[in-house]
Amino acid sequence: MSITHLAKLENIGLHFGQRVILHDVSLEVYPQSVLTLIGPNGAGKSTLLKILLGLQKPDSGSVWRQPDLRIGYVPQKFHLDRLLPLTVERFIGLNLWRHDAAAVRLSAEEVGVQALLPQAVQSLSGGELQRVLLARALLNQPQLLVLDEPGQGVDVSGLSELYQLITRLKQKHGYGVVMVSHDLHLVMAATDQVLCLNQHICCSGQPEAVSRHPEYLRLFGDARAAGFAVYTHHHDHQHDIHGCVVPLPTDGEEQRHG
């Protein structure tokens, strides 16, 4: 049986001015599968999600999405007007043509925020807001969930629970999920595919295989030892100011520059 993908990016390239933001990036998104983008700050992860969503046009390469694909999106940055009186219930239902209390409750129950429905959305903690945003993304029965750092503002014990929830939702509804995460250690257990991005694809594959791969160990060995969210991104190359790949200086060169 052949698996039909939900979306496909081929050989994506993007510049902002003279800067290379993305170079030759390809990926495929499948139903009932989680693809996680990891990489350092400024690597182009959010920009790649925007290209996948059709919110940003690439300079080169092709973007394909299944016709009429239903997408639920949790953006990295979400601005809430502090003065707008809005309950969680109204907020989750904002995208509906007509308010549907039963559908809103169902989405809230899926992510465990039903007790928050009468609360003012401005009063939510960071972790609660992330779950509420997830409930909102689930409302239109998406086929694809795009989550940009769903773990931001979530405490360490809540993180593991959140990634387990995303896995359960994927299994129950068959969603394809593409997410950006800095929670390297947890993501390895909760994802089907990992793609390490730094303008270009540094490495990718199934987490079990990638985590044993010498290149992965070289890239993220320190993070595995540290065991927590902040990791150092080790490279066998570096990027110049335009994002182009240049070799690392040798020891001798480092000493000369140092």
Ligand SMILES: Nc1ncnc2c1ncn2[C@@H]1O[C@H](COP(=O)(O)OP(=O)(O)OP(=O)(O)O)[C@@H](O)[C@H]1O
């Ligand atoms: N509209 C824009 N104009 C110019 N530069 C931009 C624009 N949007 C993003 N960039 C730059 O593109 C680069 C990639 O940004 P992006 O937000 O995709 O990175 P990221 O990998 O998601 O980073 P982080 O982990 O910090 O969220 C950054 O250097 C950013 O400053």
